[in-house]
Amino acid sequence: MGRAPCCDKANVKRGPWSPEEDAKLKDYIENQGTGGNWIALPQKAGLKRCGKSCRLRWLNYLRPNIKHGEFSEDEDKIICSLFASIGSRWSIIAAQLPGRTDNDIKNYWNTKLKKKLMGFSFIHSAQRKPHQATLLSVLQNSSSSSSSSLSSPLSFSNSSNSYYTPHGSFTDSVSYSSSLLSGNSSASANSIFQTHQESFMGPMQNYQVKDGVLMFGSEASCSSSDGSSNNQINRVKEAEHGNGTFVQQIGVHDYLYSTSGVEEGTQKLMVSSAGSISGWTERQSGLWAENPLDYGLEEIKQLISTNNCNANSFLFDENKTEERVVYY
DNA sequence: AAGAAATGCAACCGCTTATAT
């Protein structure tokens, strides 16, 4: 037996919202708030809508500071890089782009950004080896404007000995991740990561999935060759230390997290199966490979195609043969 | 100019997760 529907679908209006409905919802929420109960809200606000529909309308369209319109190059970079690291976790990606909604980003990715990336690949595929085209260069070259420094909360680099380092507003997600890291595993995220692990070759060899945690780098290389010590890595433990910091134990190694920023050492990126991203200070050097997120275009393409592997909606429609000729 | 195809995006659906009881 399935769960009860959230509303009586026969008695709720569906489809596009009218300006009058928008005004009613906006007025009500601005004056009364949501009251923490979306299900009851439409009746109170005098709307013949499902609570879920109201919530969606508010979050995606009516709430203040929503940014509509063109995405900037910096936003493109953030979206692509995060997609490459965590997949289609749109809400997490949206959290790094103030004013953007997950729905907006999802639509933008599906309709434009994917094509932008792949279109670049089409242009350059005859000029360079696939793995030489990093994500960064793709984005930079696909833009007429070249920005040397980014104002985004993420920094990017395609040089050696550099990292994709969460900082600035990204530290927000550290505290966010601390809750997610506590064992909520997402099957879909796991499967995505595992699929990626199988799919990625070359530059992406330097990460692995361990007990639901995607780990960039070459941790396996520090394990004993017989693999026995791998078992020690499998358990993730964490302990709150107050004042915004906590220590996470991954097998035999401890990592210090801080909501106030990374204090010392080398910043690293970890993505848990729940999709959280954390920067941390590595206490023990030599565990991780460099450039964990210096994704090549091929990896992005693989990722895109893997995410759509069972769908007719692969990046390019089967009927659109022009692009397919390039890649297959 | 008209019809077809492609595109973009708002909204819906249903599953998962979080929370209250």
Place this chain on the structure above:
DNA sequence: TATATAAGCGGTTGCATTTCT
């Protein structure tokens, strides 16, 4: 601890608009 319910989320759909033939 188990169960019920609401919220959150990502995938998908449907329709209006734009572009192509």
